[in-house]
Amino acid sequence: MINPRTGNLLFAPSQCVRAGDSVEAVLALGLGEANDVNDVHTGWSWLRASNVRVGNDFLALVFGFYHNRLQTVLLDVLPALVGTASNEAAWSEQAALQRLPALQHWVRSEVGREGQFPWGSITADYDFKNVTSSITIRYA
Template identity: 25%
Template structure:
């Protein structure tokens, strides 16, 4: 799913998303169950893609474009589709820390133990202020 040589996310045999992907190119694909575009009023634009199925897993992607070029990807993964109507009522820190552990195992399975590459880096983090765990790819552009 992640090509450790290029940093590309391989969606299928005909499509990959990576550091050379442009904003309009990805926006026009209309990927996932739903897609949302955020204009930040500066050099940043975001595309949020929800419930895109890749192989046997579901993903939520937040693609950050700086000056129209993909700069970073924040994402989460699960074996089941995400409930897009979920609320904070079901949130617990314990569950978020379990997700963090799962994301680290997922990265090890996908790309091995390395986190720094020629194309950029990948990390799994828990943000206590935001109350969420996620994985992050940052490209060297």
Template identity: 25%
Template sequence: MIDITTGHITIDSNNSINPELTILELKNLNLGESQIETDLQNGWTRIQVNNLKIDNEYFLMTFSFLNSAIQIISFIVDNKPIQTNKSWYDYSIKNEKLKQKEYSDWLDRQIGSKRKFKWGEIESVLDNKGGGSSIVMRYGKK
């Protein structure tokens, strides 16, 4: 799914995400069950793609663009459709630490242990302020 040489994410045999992706190109792919666009009014725009199915896994992906150029992709992955209507009552730091470990293990299975590449970096993170764990890809030479 993730090409460590190029930073491309293969969606299916016809579609992929790449470091040169623009907002318009992403919208035209019409990915997932739904897309939510948020213009942060500071040059940044986020597009959340809900329940994008790749192979036998479901992804909730947030694409962050600066001046229409892709900078960051953060995502969570599960073997079943992801609920997007969870509340803070569902949150616990213990569960998020377990998820972060699951995401680290998922990355190990997908790409091995290396996390920095010519195209950028990828890691499993726990965001205490944001209240969740995810996998984050940052494009740009490191």
């Protein structure tokens, strides 16, 4: 799904997201559900896509665009659809902390390791402010 040499996100043979893509280009791919754009009027806009199926996993993605160029991706890998009772009932601060090792393992299986690459960086982290674990991709 993540090309370790380029940082491109490949969802299907004809669905590829690249650093620098525009909001319109990513929207046109029709990834998952709930594709809503939030322009915060600071140069940044955010596109959310939930329930993007990749293999047996469901992804929740937030694409961050600065002046309409993709700069960052926040990614969550889930075993069930976003918005389902089983997924929502399982949420807790403890569960979010316990998911971090699984996300770190997912990153290693995709790109070999966390850290810096020629195309940018990828990390799996726990966010104390938002009480969630997620994967962050930042493009150079």
